[in-house]
Amino acid sequence: MAAAASMLLAAPAPALAQSAAPNTVSPALVQPVEPYDPFGRVNRPIFGFSMAVDKGIIAPLAHGYRRVVPAVVRSRISSVLDNLGEPGTALNDFAQGHAKRGGVATARFAINSTVGLLGMFDVATKMKLPYHESDFGQTLGRYGAQPGPYLYVPVVGPSNFRDGLGRIVDLFTDPTSLLTGGVTTTLGAVRFSATTVDVRVGADSAFRALDDATDPYATARSAYSQRRAAFVQQATGEVGALPDFEPVPTDTAATAPPAAEQSAVPAAAAVPEDLPDFDAEPAAPSSTPVPAPN
Amino acid sequence: MHSPLRRRALGLMLLFGALAAAPAALAQAVGGREPQAEQFVQTSAQRVVAVLADRKLTVAQKNATFHQAINELADVPKVTNFVLGKYARTITPAQRQQFTTAFRAYAEGVYQNRISDYRGEKLTVTGSVVRKPGDVVVNTSISGGQLDKPVAVAWRVQGAPGSWKVVDVQFKGVWLAITQQQDFVSTIDNAGGDIGVLIAQLQRDAQRPATASR
Numbered sequence: 251m252a253a254a255a256s257m258l259l260a261a262p263a264p265a266l267a268q269s270a271a272p273n274t275v276s277p278a279l280v281q282p283v284e285p286y287d288p289f290g291r292v293n294r295p296i297f298g299f300s301m302a303v304d305k306g307i308i309a310p311l312a313h314g315y316r317r318v319v320p321a322v323v324r325s326r327i328s329s330v331l332d333n334l335g336e337p338g339t340a341l342n343d344f345a346q347g348h349a350k351r352g353g354v355a356t357a358r359f360a361i362n363s364t365v366g367l368l369g370m371f372d373v374a375t376k377m378k379l380p381y382h383e384s385d386f387g388q389t390l391g392r393y394g395a396q397p398g399p400y401l402y403v404p405v406v407g408p409s410n411f412r413d414g415l416g417r418i419v420d421l422f423t424d425p426t427s428l429l430t431g432g433v434t435t436t437l438g439a440v441r442f443s444a445t446t447v448d449v450r451v452g453a454d455s456a457f458r459a460l461d462d463a464t465d466p467y468a469t470a471r472s473a474y475s476q477r478r479a480a481f482v483q484q485a486t487g488e489v490g491a492l493p494d495f496e497p498v499p500t501d502t503a504a505t506a507p508p509a510a511e512q513s514a515v516p517a518a519a520a521v522p523e524d525l526p527d528f529d530a531e532p533a534a535p536s537s538t539p540v541p542a543p544n
Numbered sequence: 545m546h547s548p549l550r551r552r553a554l555g556l557m558l559l560f561g562a563l564a565a566a567p568a569a570l571a572q573a574v575g576g577r578e579p580q581a582e583q584f585v586q587t588s589a590q591r592v593v594a595v596l597a598d599r600k601l602t603v604a605q606k607n608a609t610f611h612q613a614i615n616e617l618a619d620v621p622k623v624t625n626f627v628l629g630k631y632a633r634t635i636t637p638a639q640r641q642q643f644t645t646a647f648r649a650y651a652e653g654v655y656q657n658r659i660s661d662y663r664g665e666k667l668t669v670t671g672s673v674v675r676k677p678g679d680v681v682v683n684t685s686i687s688g689g690q691l692d693k694p695v696a697v698a699w700r701v702q703g704a705p706g707s708w709k710v711v712d713v714q715f716k717g718v719w720l721a722i723t724q725q726q727d728f729v730s731t732i733d734n735a736g737g738d739i740g741v742l743i744a745q746l747q748r749d750a751q752r753p754a755t756a757s758r
Contacts (some may be wrong), residue, residue, distance in 0.1 A: 284726065325692055381693070455661040462654045464745050468730030472723045480717030489575075489673050489681070493722065495702065495711050496632065498621045499640075 285400045285475040293402040297467045300405050301460075304450075308405075309457070312450040324451070326370045331445050332381060333362045333369025337425035342384035346392045346485050354379050384485070386423070387416025391482030400471055408474035574674050581680040582669045584708040585699045588617045589684065590667040596656065597665045597689045610656045619702065619709035620648065623721055626711070628739075629729040635739055642743050649750035651724070658715060665689035667697075678702055681714075 287293065316324070336359035343352030358374040358381065366373040375381060390412050391397075398411030409417065421427070432438045456473070463469035483489070595601065595609045614620065624644050625632050635643065664686035672682040679702050687694040698714040712721040728742055735741035 328692075455658075458657065458661070459654075462657065462749070463727050464731040464742060464749070465727050465734065469723055469727045472726035473718045476719060476722065477717040480714075489675070492675065492681075492700065492712075492719070493626075493725075495619075495622045495626050498625045499632070 285471045286398070287400040287471060289399055289401065293400065293471075294467050296404050297402045297470065300402065300407070301466070303405050304457070308446070308450055312447050312454070315447050316451050324448075327444060328448050328452075329362075329366075329372050330369040331441065331448055332372075333359060333366070334426045334441060335383070335424075336362075338420060338423070339382065339384045341423065341425060342386055342389045342420075345386075345389045346384065348384075348485070351382065351384070355382070355384075383481075385413075385416055386419040387413030387478065388481050388485050390416055391478075392485040397475065397478060400475065402470075408470055410475070410478070413478055574676055576674055577672045578674050578680045578682075579672075580705040581701050581708055582672045582682050584701060585672075585682040585684060585710075586667065586669045588613070588710075589697075589699055592617070592659065593664060593667045593686055596660045597663050606660075607652075607656070611652060614652060614655075617710050619711050622702070622709075622711055623651075624648070626721055627724045627728050629725045631729065631732050631737075631739055634737075639739050639743065643739065643746075646743050646746040646750065650746040653750065655713070655720060658720060659713075663690040664695060670696075678704055680708075 319327075336355050340352045340355035340359065343349075343355055358379050361374045361377065361379070362369045362372060365371075372381065395412045397413065401409045401411070401414055403409050403414065426441075427433075427438060430437045430441075433442045459473070460466040460469055592610065592613045595613075596606060598606075601609070624647055627647065628635060628643070665688035666686065668685045668687070670683045670685050672680050674680050680700070682699045682701060684697050684699065685694040686697050696716065699710055700712040700714070700719070701708045702711050703709050712719050714720070731742045731745065732739055
């Protein structure tokens with residue numbers, strides 16, 4: 251798998267989850283879960299090394315692939331790879347007790363593998379069977395497993411105890427791999443390589459986001475943790491916990507930019523009075539399920 | 545004929561009924577949809593998305609429009625305070641002034657890059673959830689343009705009908721302001737709590753050319 255390839259953009263769209271379960275406000279609707287990173291001192295250098303490998307090897311491969319292969323062909327290849335993942339998605343959907351979603355994934359695989367010419371064309375979406383993803387990390391989260399310590403796996407990318415374990419289970423239970431013999435076969439090796447490049451191309455904007463960050467390590471950690479939390483919430487049907495935006499301190503009025511640079515509406519309207527929990531500490535949640543980092 | 549006592553009892557029942565109904569109505573709103581916030585996002589976010597996807601506009605025109613849109617649609621002071629995390633309580637007024645200016649320039653470029661990355665043209669509201677009164681997450685789907693598949697984007701808006709403001713935007717499960725806060729707090733932590741180091745870095749980064757068109 252490409253360096254950090256799974257980091258941000260390989261995630262399924264959260265909006266799709268809304269069909270999985272009704273929106274319910276989580277009882278833990280308080281503060282965001284800050285990543286728990288007790289191995290930060292080890293993770294940070296591994297992140298630096300992995301980014302260097304990406305910059306030197308994987309990114310040039312992915313960018314070369316994007317330059318050489320026309321967009322329409324890349325799109326077809328992505329569709330084929332997505333299709334090969336459908337049986338694994340269905341398996342996890344059923345394990346999560348989401349029979350309808352499992353049925354959708356199964357039907358998609360049957361339709362797109364045949365009418366869709368081995369998955370090249372996503373006919374199923376046009377039949378109102380939209381694409382979604384599920385994995386075993388999500389399944390564990392569905393049943394209450396917490397992410398545990400954050401990990402940066404060399405070259406593979408960000409993970410945590412729960413999702414790392416989930417990934418290993420997915421690797422050994424993926425029906426497509428079981429049928430084709432995994433990466434030791436030609437088909438398996440081609441699938442693995444193509445997936446690596448495809449995911450890395452898809453994650454390009456995530457890598458650009460890291461370029462913009464003042465601390466790319468903390469940004470990758472935050473983005474990955476939020477993305478996985480949102481993915482698990484798709485399975486539980488909960489609305490994510492979000493931090494409160496505290497009122498702006500009064501001294502800001504004297505230090506804010508000139509009026510022309512600010513909102514067109516009066517300042518009073520920009521800072522509503524109904525913000526609760528004025529004494530909340532956004533960076534140090536008191537009721538998060540995992541301990542705060544460091 | 546109703547006796548005065550009976551009428552009083554009826555009045556008390558109505559009063560208590562009304563009192564009991566008030567929290568119930570509030571509870572119903574929390575977790576429900578907020579049509580006016582949805583309308584705000586539909587109109588304002590659609591405008592931003594359409595401008596950034598418009599190939600006929602120059603980069604300068606897009607930058608100017610985005611700048612104006614942030615002024616009108618985002619709660620800049622609140623976001624600026626939020627991204628400082630725990631350091632919002634210890635920053636000096638002078639540093640806050642420097643940070644406000646540096647963050648505005650930096651964030652405009654970064655947020656424009658993120659939204660431009662998707663290059664979709666059409667924004668459709670798919671629903672909303674009231675987290676608490678005056679705090680709503682509006683879910684949208686951006687499609688068209690150069691997008692193969694629709695992309696889910698959520699907008700967190702705060703305020704009230706007529707004065708909604710965007711405080712955060714979520715792409716594929718990742719909230720920009722929350723990520724920004726963890727990025728900045730970590731940067732300041734790594735500098736031993738020196739907020740000046742972050743300000744200097746933002747000032748440097750703001751000088752870099754935009755990456756939206758890559």
